[in-house]
Amino acid sequence: MKKNILLAGLFAVSVQVSATQIFTKNSDCVIDESKAPIEIYKQSSKSMRLLGGQEASNGELSDVVTALFDDVRLSLFDALSEEAKAFEKGIIIKNASFKRTADGWSKRAVVSGKVVAQPVLSCHYTEVLTAKNTELISGAVFSSKPTTHSITYNTTIDPNKSRLKPKLTEVLDTSVTTDQVFGIKLGDSFSQAEEKIGRFTMQWPINAYQKFAFIGRNNAFLFEHDKLVGYQYAFNLLPISLANLIDIYDVALATPLSHPQTQITNRDLDEMTVSALKEKFPDIKFFVEGRYTTDPKTKLSALTIGKTEIAKPIAPACWSGQEDIKAFITKHQGGLMQWRGIDKQTLFYTGCNQLIEQSQFGRVIGVKLLESWSLSNANLSGLSVISNVLTPWQFYGVNYLDPESRASQIGSIENLYGTIEVVNSDWVGHFKSYDGQLVSAEFEKM
Known part of the structure; x- marks a missing residue:
């Protein structure tokens, strides 16, 4: 159990409700350019001592910084609520930045926060800031430049409503054969493939006529001239730093063997199943978990179907910062x-x-x-x-x-x-x- 920490003069928990609305960065609003931006700065700096005169640990300092961070956001919310009263249509957060430091030598924690907000003329889609979701202040940004997308602000009709509700990936058929994966056959077009699974997790153009499409982090489909030519599964398919940016969509691959469908991933495989898979799929690999233990486990490592070779890739464009x-x-x-x-x-x-x-x-x-x-x-x-x-x-x-x-x-x-x-x-x-x-x-x- 952590030691009790005395913090003198922390901000009182906010219970104030704003008279008009405060919109977060995820809102879609037209800002009032005729009004000056609203800038608010708050800081909390506290010296700490422990009951009994004991020194606070670094972990306890970190806890104090977190508490002060929450208090600063509540204080910013209170100030924003006061400012919002002057604007009938409300205000939107344009930018927010925070600085958090804890000095282990002096046992002093400092948290400061700055918010820039702007009055709005109207909003179409909104996410409202309240005293219960002040974490939405952090990192909030809003572009004041005129928008060029086709949402119409002055009506309740969104001509691109379907764009705001994208299809979800949904693999209903998890079977894999020598010429078909998840109901997608070699030779199917990209659009035919998406009809089967909703949408691919990621699309990766390689050159003018080849591209990879992924389901989760472990399943890659290679399309050539818009036709599926190959599929690759691997336990570690992508670099870790890239994989960590992509949603996980775990599919338990299955294939007809001795039973109508035998699951071949996310499970241990016996010798009979391994032998049958090697006979069925020419390009398949396995790994042994706990090879030097008394109970080693064999699992699927990689599986390739069709063609996965790529031609010379084209370097994707880079943004220099000079163009919009x-x-x-x-x-x-x-x-x-x-x-x-x-x-x-x-x-x-x-x-x-x-x-x-x-x-x-x-x-x-x-x-x-x-x-x-x-x-x-x-x-x-x-x-x-x-x-x-x-x-x-x-x-x-x-x-x-x-x-x-x-x-x-x-x-x-x-x-x-x-x-x-x-x-x-x-x-x-x-x-x-x-x-x-x-x-x-x-x-x-x-």
């Missing part, structure tokens, strides 16, 4: 790896390890600059050749492994205990560095 990012997506999305995130946003992976996040309403909400993949234990066919055409990230003239000082080329910077915060009129972001060099970053659109 939405125009970049419109122009190049057909050649970018893309999938949907858990918050219904669309994710695009460029040719230089940039991950662009686009909201369900078509607005770009963020960019992540990522390190190159590690190909160890990744078994997707042709992956090493594909990775050779990818280049390290670049962003507004700043490049991977540039010295920390180069971050100032993007905007004003502040070093926050090993994380470099960068702010300009379009973006607010944080770089991570190693040995004085920039290695990765996350940016949010203002």
Whole structure:
């Protein structure tokens, strides 16, 4: 049990209800450009001592920072509620940033938060901020630039309603044979395949006539000239850093053997089943779990059907920061790896390890600059050749492994205990560095 910690003067829990609404970043609103932005800053700094005069541990300091963080967000919510009373249509959060530090030497915790909000004229889709969901303040962003997507704000009819409710992946037929996977036959078109499973988790264009389509992280389908030519299953199909960005959709593969359907993944396989599978599928692999124990387990490692060889890949486009990012997506999305995130946003992976996040309403909400993949234990066919055409990230003239000082080329910077915060009129972001060099970053659109 943790020691009791005394914190003098923490903010009282907010019970105030805003007179008008406060909308979060996931809302779709028209902002009132004639009104000045609303800027609110709150900070909480507390010295700590333990009952009995004992020193607080680093874990206890972390707990205090978390508590202060919640209090600052509640305080920001109270202030936003007061500001919202002056605007009949409400306000929307445009940007929010927080700084959290805990000094283990002085036993002092400091949390500060800044929110920029804007009055609105009207809203179509909304997510309302309340005292019970103040975690939605963190990282909230909103683009004040005119939107070009086709949602009509002044009516209740959305001509692209189907776009906002995308099809879900649903594999009803889990069987695999030598010429058919999940009801999709070799030779079926991409559209025919999607009719069988709803939608693929991820699409990955390789060149002008080949592309991979994935179900979850373990099933890859290769289409050539829009026809299915091959399928690959692997226990470790993708690089871990890429796989972690993609939804899990676990399919228990099955195939007709001695029974109408014999499950071959997510289970241990006996010698008879292994022998039958080797006879049925020419390109199949297994691994032994606990090989040197008294009870080793044999499991399916990889399975290939049809053709999985790829031709020379084409390097996907990179966004330099010089052109409008939405125009970049419109122009190049057909050649970018893309999938949907858990918050219904669309994710695009460029040719230089940039991950662009686009909201369900078509607005770009963020960019992540990522390190190159590690190909160890990744078994997707042709992956090493594909990775050779990818280049390290670049962003507004700043490049991977540039010295920390180069971050100032993007905007004003502040070093926050090993994380470099960068702010300009379009973006607010944080770089991570190693040995004085920039290695990765996350940016949010203002």
